[in-house]
Amino acid sequence: MKKLVTALLCSAALGMPAVQAQEIKSATKFGDMSTVSQDMLNRAATDSQNFLQTNGDYAQQRFYPNRQINTTNVSKLRPAWIFQTEVKESLETSPIVVNGTMFVTTSFSQVYALNARTGEELWHYVPKMGPITTFCCGPNNRGVAVSDNMVYLGTLDSQLVALDARSGKVMWKTEIADPEEGYSETMAPTVVDNKVLIGTNGGEYGIRGFMKAFDAKTGKLIWTFNTVPENSVGVWAEKDATGKDLHRDIAAEKATLAAMMQPAPGDQKQKSGAVDPAAKVVPVADKTGPAPSTSAAPQPKAAQFYKTLGGGIWQNPAVDLESRRIYFVVGNPSPDLDGSQRPGDNLYTDSLVSLDLDTGKYVCHLQYIPHDVWDFDAVSPPVITKVADKDGKPIKGVLHAGKTGYVYVHDAKDCSLVRYSEPMVPQENMWTLPTKEGVRMLPGANGGVEWSPLATDPNRGLAYAINLHQPMTYQVQNSAYPDGKLWLGGAFKVIPSEEQWGNITAVDYNTGKIRWQVKTPQPMIGGILATAGGLVFAGEGNGLFKAYDSESGSPLWSFQAGAGVNAPPSSYSVEGKQYIVVGAGGNTQLDYKRGNSIIAFTVD
């Protein structure tokens, strides 16, 4: 492992006087560049030097304000450097850049600090993970969070690790949840006001999902919000959020629930008054559902299915410092395809959820697909931006791109749905119930939009989404949770004879209309970045990394990276020069060609 190369050493190596180099490196608009201040994080949306957060800023707009690389010169974009990691496996990292230092992660939760101007390795952190690691869809890691002089990482064995940003040395480490029960981490944390926010993977493993806040200095747990309340029944919704019939057999579900509530012989041995220790924050009642139980009375074991109901969180929350609220989306119920073991709406799976940042208390939610049996979970991170309400009046809104192929537009105040877009991919036979033999439905279980973040251009009122078209059949099979192993309740199967493709879609979120679409030869997964230079950047599984005109979708530039470009791009500048950076390491979930490159591009 290479040791820290300090800014002083760097400047000495470059032959520059140390004082002058420090002056250049501190030429930032905000804050003290030796550390990442809260003020810098708050103002990340207008910082044209750094890329401080996974999705650009707390609102998660993925709109980079630097216009040095733009529609007139992007054709001259060329690689400035290529760094090869030691891990040749699925690469989903969002590079973070602080004052000329870049932090990237690889599969198996490794972190590299790089010189963002040269690609030189500064340090490399390899976590010593326990033997139990589980995952769905690859041993991925989507990046780090930075704050003060620390770098924060969630690991595949469900640890939260704080590293010294200058050396990579472990400052503290804490277990987020027990990996043997199916918990794991692939998402990047979010740091705000001394809290490290992180959800959990495990929606395919029979876990009980959560969002947790840890003290950034010590790693001590501050609050936990369980994404599945003890009473997850909801309102027995017959339709999804857009009014489509879910074909639920509500009577059968109610009968199942009633049977589950009957004590079985073994239940008599439970201690009276036992309280679930995980239920540290209990959501309050809201208008869409009954108050979750706060009773201390023992529940029959069968009725405790909330403990394995899933509801993982795959991506970062958006943070609204004005209202002191966070917004995130919750993944699928477990087991994915078999609803017979989990009667009710399965709150708050497949939902947008808002919490109070300081207490973790529930504020509002909207469930997209009650009682999901297709793995149509909400995974792409939400975006806070100004939107037109139904009367055309500007309000604070929240966008989410769904596996359904819709971009949903919410009112941030109460999570209610303002509108949803035209479908970005074909929808057929929604919501046909899975069968033992398998039934075809579109989209496939990867979407629409998978975990890939949206980009937005607030000036154009456009949201940019990357989509998959992957025809699949859905098969259901009943089984008990196999303790820490994948628990899908059946199988999704790609139909090999049908064509697959992808697209990039620009949606006018003030009307829901599609502005432009570009079809790609393969399903798209990874992410997208918009810039003030009138560009969007996105990569493909075939190794092509491309720039498009963000107004029209016209392709303006491309580069063959040699492996799947399936990671969200970032941008930054060093010493006055703007760069675009992206990982090219392929993708496990879609089996795109693996590689190990971090590639930074610039124009001369």
Add this chain to the structure above:
Amino acid sequence: MTVRRLGTCLSAALLVSAVLPVSVRADTIDEKAAVCSSCHGEKGVPTEKNIPIIWGQQEGYLYLQLRDFKKGARKNEIMNGIAESLEKDDMKELAAYFAAKSWPNLDQASASDADVAAAKTANSAVGCSACHLDHFQGTGTVPRLSGQSHEYLTKTLAEFRSGERANNPGMTSLAQATPEPDLKAMEAYLAGL
């Protein structure tokens, strides 16, 4: 498989496991692991073809299987008997011990072009490599499949498909969703990697 050799493996393992609990009987990890070698091989090459390679196998996977044998979630007369007396620390120690060994080469033939093509089609349909990873090396609790004994792969996929092996229902669903000829091709492909 010869009856005589199977008898040797069975009797050795059962004899040792029946006398005393492994954790009590053995002091060192080498002693604890000795009982395993009577079937899984002194140098990692199993004594019978339908017995899996455990040398170099993923540590988390080995631990979960021992745990499941102990609980009875995975059925195997010999392994249930051996695992019954193991404590969690024993299982973790044994898993680490065998994971650290070198994976043996069984010199199995590479699959035919037709089998490779069919295996890749099956993989693209149900996504085997989404868990077992590129080159089917596995990680953590997901086992390595490349170079595993062909006969063991055949036996295991058949048992997943029938539900006889019940400690991973996800594999049952995937095996049932895959046509049998494609499974055969996949077995040959994995064994030959």
